[in-house]
Amino acid sequence: VTGRRHRQGTAAMLAQVMDATIPGQVAIVPGSLTVGATSFSATALFAQAQAGQLLLCGGSPTYSQAFTAQTSFTITNATHGLGTQDLFVQLYDTAGQALDPAGLVTVHPSTFLVTLTFLQAQSGTIILSAPTPTFAASFISQTSLTVANSTHGLGTANLLWQVWDDATPRLLIRPGSVILNSSTLGVTFAFAQAQSGRYVLAAPATMAAV
Numbered sequence: 001v002t003g004r005r006h007r008q009g010t011a012a013m014l015a016q017v018m019d020a021t022i023p024g025q026v027a028i029v030p031g032s033l034t035v036g037a038t039s040f041s042a043t044a045l046f047a048q049a050q051a052g053q054l055l056l057c058g059g060s061p062t063y064s065q066a067f068t069a070q071t072s073f074t075i076t077n078a079t080h081g082l083g084t085q086d087l088f089v090q091l092y093d094t095a096g097q098a099l100d101p102a103g104l105v106t107v108h109p110s111t112f113l114v115t116l117t118f119l120q121a122q123s124g125t126i127i128l129s130a131p132t133p134t135f136a137a138s139f140i141s142q143t144s145l146t147v148a149n150s151t152h153g154l155g156t157a158n159l160l161w162q163v164w165d166d167a168t169p170r171l172l173i174r175p176g177s178v179i180l181n182s183s184t185l186g187v188t189f190a191f192a193q194a195q196s197g198r199y200v201l202a203a204p205a206t207m208a209a210v
Contacts, residue, residue: 001054003040006208008058011035012127014090014160015098017044020051023183025157028052033098055160059206062129069121077112080128085109086136086200088162089172090127091116099124102174109170131160131204138166141194147201149185154203157182163189166196173197 003009015033018025030044042056063080067073077083085107091099105126106115116126135152139145149155157180164170177190189199 001042001056001208001210003036006040006042006056006210008040008056008206008208010058011037011040011096012062012064012125013040013042013056013058014088014127014129014131015042016055016160018052018055018180020053024179024181024188025052027161027178027180029100035092035096035098037096053209055158055207055209057129057131057160057204057207059131059204061131062127064125064127066125067116068123070116070118070123071121072115072117075114075116075126075128080112080114082128082130083112084130085112085164085170086130086134086198087114088129088131088160088200088202090129091124092127093122093124100174102172105172106167106169107164107172109168113169115169131202131207133204134200134202136198136200138196138198140166140196142189142191142196143194144188144190145199146186146188147199152187152201154201155185156203157185158203158207158209159187160202160204160207161187162200164198164200166198170198
């Protein structure tokens with residue numbers, strides 16, 4: 001997807017991929033997803049032919065920070081300035097290839113301190129974002145959780161999503177599956193075992209769904 005087509009005007013984008021299942025689009029992880037540093041083009045590669053859509057969001061408020069050969073570092077609320085625990089996180093390596101941040105990033109629920117930890121030294125860029133409008137809520141011991149449109153009130157199936165566990169600080173996690181229903185506009189999270197935590201949904205007006 002060219003930068004001219006998605007019109008986000010930046011390489012510092014949140015990016016998520018959904019398949020083309022109707023009415024329940026399933027979140028998928030491509031084999032790779034790369035964003036050009038100057039062209040802003042987003043390229044997703046799949047192991048086999050795939051239909052779906054790519055959600056890209058480069059709108060504010062957003063904070064990005066490059067890092068070099070780090071195994072762990074922190075970003076205080078005073079630095080990122082987003083003032084919330086309900087953050088969206090995107091990681092890219094130095095070549096612009098997206099890295100899965102699940103299991104690598106924590107946020108403190110009251111100080112909003114963000115910590116990024118790698119098993120080995122890594123260079124790249126972290127993007128933190130608090131797009132609006134947003135709906136977030138905590139949940140307790142769920143294996144399947146459905147959030148109706150009447151609950152989140154965002155009025156669209158083109159939603160960014162993020163899930164954190166219930167530890168202090170909260171760890172970013174990836175559910176077993178995420179399904180966005182294009183008919184009811186509900187969202188269903190499924191977990192392999194009972195999970196407590198907090199989910200965040202967002203439908204920024206500037207987001208591109210391509």
